[in-house]
Amino acid sequence: MEILNELNERKRRDIDDFLSFIGIYEDTKREKALKKLLHKEKKYIKGKTCVEAGAGSGIFSIYMAELGAKKVYAVEESKTIFKLLKKNVENFKNIIPINKRIEEFEPDEEIDFLFHEFYGSLLFDESIFSLYELRFKPKRIAPDGGRLWCMFIRDEEILEKDKIYRREWKEILKGALVLDLFPWVKFRNDKKIIGWNYKKDIKKEFIIELKEKADFIGFASEIVHDEESVLKTWEAKNWAIVFTPKVSDKFRLKFSYKGGYTEVKFVWI
Ligand SMILES: C[S@@+](CC[C@H](N)C(=O)[O-])C[C@H]1O[C@@H](n2cnc3c(N)ncnc32)[C@H](O)[C@@H]1O
Secondary structure, eight states: OOOOSOOOHHHHHHHHHHHHHHHHHTOHHHHHHHHHHHHHTHHHHBTSEEEEESOTTOHHHHHHHHTTBSEEEEEOOOHHHHHHHHHHTTTOTTEEEEOSOGGGOOOSSOOOEEEEOOOBTTBSSSSGGGGGSOSSOOSEEESOEEEEEEEEEOHHHHHHHOTTOOTTHHHHTTTOOEETSSTTOOOOOOEEEEEEETTSOOOOEEEEEOOSOOSEEEEEEEEEETTEEEEEGGGSSSOOOEEEEOOSSEEEEEEEEOSSSEEEEEEEO
16 A cells, blocks of 8 residues: 655655554454464463564454463554554553553563564564564563575566566666565465574575576565464465566675664675
């Protein structure tokens, strides 16, 4: 969903926040998968002090309260989304909505469990790095891992399905990571290119070698916890797949945490 008309920066940001918010909440596959994960983690939630980092509508904060959490801090940075969050959790006495970036949240008690859904289409391009900037140390974080997958696409496949595609697009789009360029693509997780585990070291720069023949490559992420798959995001409704023409056999992908957002640099080498 995009805004068509000219708006001042502040208003545009508010509406963008709101639109991304309603976009993910009609995604029942995502909701089910993450609730299933929380249910599995029940023993770390029941009777415990929990945090939801980036609480959005609060559906998962509410679910943690229903699983018996003693207290849930629902931390959300966006002012616009926070207004809706506050309303949604007002009947839950043990959910405390906090309008802050998670990096600035300083609870004065021990946090047993932190839940987040900070995954981007390129795994690290949303807010995963925020988890390394916390001012408190949760005893357990979930989900605690992820994978970035790549798919190889040949011109023949595109030409067969896409009436407007021309081979010249590859030159025009060279070096650009484009969200949902081919909306008809059914993602195949041909090759895992990045694995992330919270307990191990996090890397922000990757040199990826792909010798496979392809005209375009597609990227999509997977949510993982305790080394088990939680959600293949390409099977959920509103998660974008990222496409780019395959220009050579090697590229550099670099993520820089900018204290509120993550910048992505991508270069073929
Ligand atoms: C993908 S949504 C997930 C919302 C909710 N947890 C859910 O799964 O339904 C991410 C939310 O986190 C918020 N957010 C992103 N980075 C944040 C940060 N560093 N601190 C607090 N909130 C953040 C966004 O505004 C957005 O509402």
